[in-house]
Amino acid sequence: MADKITPKEEDYSEWYNDIVKQAGMAEHSAVKGCMVIKPHGYAIWEKMQAELDRMFKETGHVNAYFPLFVPKSLFEAEEKNAEGFAKECAVVTHYRLKADEAHKGKLMVDPDAKLEEELVVRPTSEAIIWNTYKNWIQSYRDLPLLINQWANVVRWEMRTRLFLRTAEFLWQEGHTAHASAQEALEETRKMLDVYADFAERFLAIPVIKGVKTAHERFAGAEETYCIEAMMQDGKALQAGTSHFLGQNFAKAFNVTFANKEGKQEHVWATSWGVSTRLIGALIMAHSDNKGLVLPPKVAPIQVVIVPVYRDLGQLETITIRVKEIVGALKARGIAVKYDDRDNQRPGWKFAEYELQGVPIRLAIGLRDLENGTAELARRDEQTKENVPIEGIDIRIERLLGEMQEAIYQKALSFRESHIYHAHNWNEFEDMIANRPGFVYAHWDGTTATELEIKEKTKATIRCIPLDGADEPGTCVLTGKPSTRKVLFAKAY
């Protein structure tokens, strides 16, 4: 029982898989590359959704829903975007099955039910959305148009990993239209800030904001912004992207508006998204060898109370007191669960809730009732203390806040201690090969150099950090001049 989870020092990848499975977050399905998100995993997603949705609405966005299918002719309208996704599109070609005469009880695709035009299962929704927006936008008075959708998308990946990369995944995609490039750029940056704020404040994952290189840019975008997070194995994980699409989609779908002077102009666009991949980020940023560690803000259950008793009479006595505590915690908006199941013993429950990452556990027995105390265990630091029941709701509320901050600080100091600066090629190669983490280095700005570095070291440019200061130097590979360091790492 003690060995449910492979230690991360032994095999990081197995450790990750074990956490996902043992914490009951997701499992592989009968469909290749697709996962079943189980209740505990989905509850975490719902917490993320609720907070993001609130943040989107606070910044003026509204939700809508667009179709799963995109007619091929629409999909290919914006050429760069279409080309970028072409290799991983699922395509619907028929709309009917029929009995297979040759194999009793089996079905076959009805060759007479071939679609006149194939339907692409959306890998992203720009095409169908811009085709719709053109009917919604006539005048500058219709702008900005600020819409988000919560949806599933399909990208036919060769190699998949639960949450990190699956053929189908859940996400949100914001699609906005603006009257000027300036305004669209501001929106792009604003949503990047929303994501960074969400990642740091809510998920307790420190991120680096930056711009993608031309090579890593979203197909069809003029500029792609991103937030990059460091996982506990030192690898980078892109946690969110925000794109300035220029007028590319407006031109492809002929979306124009009359400006104040009555002249027709193409609108300026943005799109931005985060996905269930964030659940993978959450796991890899904070968890330990005992299971999931959840920052209190994302935890579906923040406090679990486990009664310790000898017989049902004692349980009843304890329950009366616990109900008061539950009431007091709920009154403070704390998500609390009282686990009075009689078919599992306390030790079993302790282990189970640690696996699931519940931030605080209270154990209460008769001994505690006599002393007016409870045993309080915090998941992140695995510490236990006896605390007075009197005022425990206040204590817990404060502790949840402290834990949120502590988890963030821990991730931050891990990241800071795994960031290096390479001054020459030997140093760079050595760091990438032998030190898990991020490496800042000068780059000459060309895709050729970027690809050569990737070829040689497997490291890619995660981003050109926004907060980096200009600092003239020479490219770590070619020695050509560079104005600023960029961020290299091996990535998920």
Added chain:
RNA sequence: CGGGGCAUAGCGCAGUCCGGUAGCGCACCUGGUUUGGGACCAGGGGGUCGUAGGUUCGAAUCCUGCUGCCCCGACCA
């Protein structure tokens, strides 16, 4: 798309080399003792061994085809 692995009870596995009618741990059900870190004892239920065919008196086991999933690489959020 290449290379490897796996498919036997809800889960994890043994049995396959050497054919004889299926077993272990966990979970589940019943009863009892237990309960402050994954309890114990006794009894019990559950499997057309991925699928189709072949060899054989007899196939989880040998042969052939098929399917699915996982892992490692190339490609990607």
